[in-house]
Amino acid sequence: MAEANVLISVLAILALVVLVVPLLVLVFAWGKVSRYLEQRKQKRLASLAHYHARLLKVINHLLARADHVDQLSKFYAGQSDDQWSKDLANACEKLVVLTESTKLIESSLESKDPGSGEENLLSCIRVAHYVLIRLSNLERQLGKGESKSFRVKKQQSDKMQS
DSSP: OHHHHHHHHHHHHHHHHHHHHHHHHHHHHHHHHHHHHHHHHHHHHHHHHHHHHHHHHHHHHHHHHHHHHHHHHTTBOSOOOHHHHHHHHHHHHHHHHHHHHHHHHHHHHHTTOHHHHHHHHHHHHHHHHHHHHHHHHHHHHHHHSOBHHHHHHHHHHHHHHO
């Protein structure tokens, strides 16, 4: 009878070990996985914040470039057709949309949601690329035109020679 009690005690201890060890392994694994996911989320948020700051610099550069193109257009006597003006207005409208879209990225950073912030960042990058191409085309078109100030100086120099 004593041997049976010992045998039952040993089997009970083995059953507890068989049940408790997998449970401990699951708890340990859950802790590791949750820490990994949290670290990954923090890295994604840090990366999003970094690229958001870079995007703001790009937007500032594009705004300065759009202003430069607008100022240059006043001094060039090229084709000042409506299409050119529409292209410049379209690029400027896209820039306004772009600056408004950066606020969505900021709200994603505040709410610690890297997924939607990354989607907004990618769409902003696409728009910034579109604006860059438009402004480059406009600058190229201006480069083909004749400078108004040059034309005016040339006419003045012709008058002086007479």
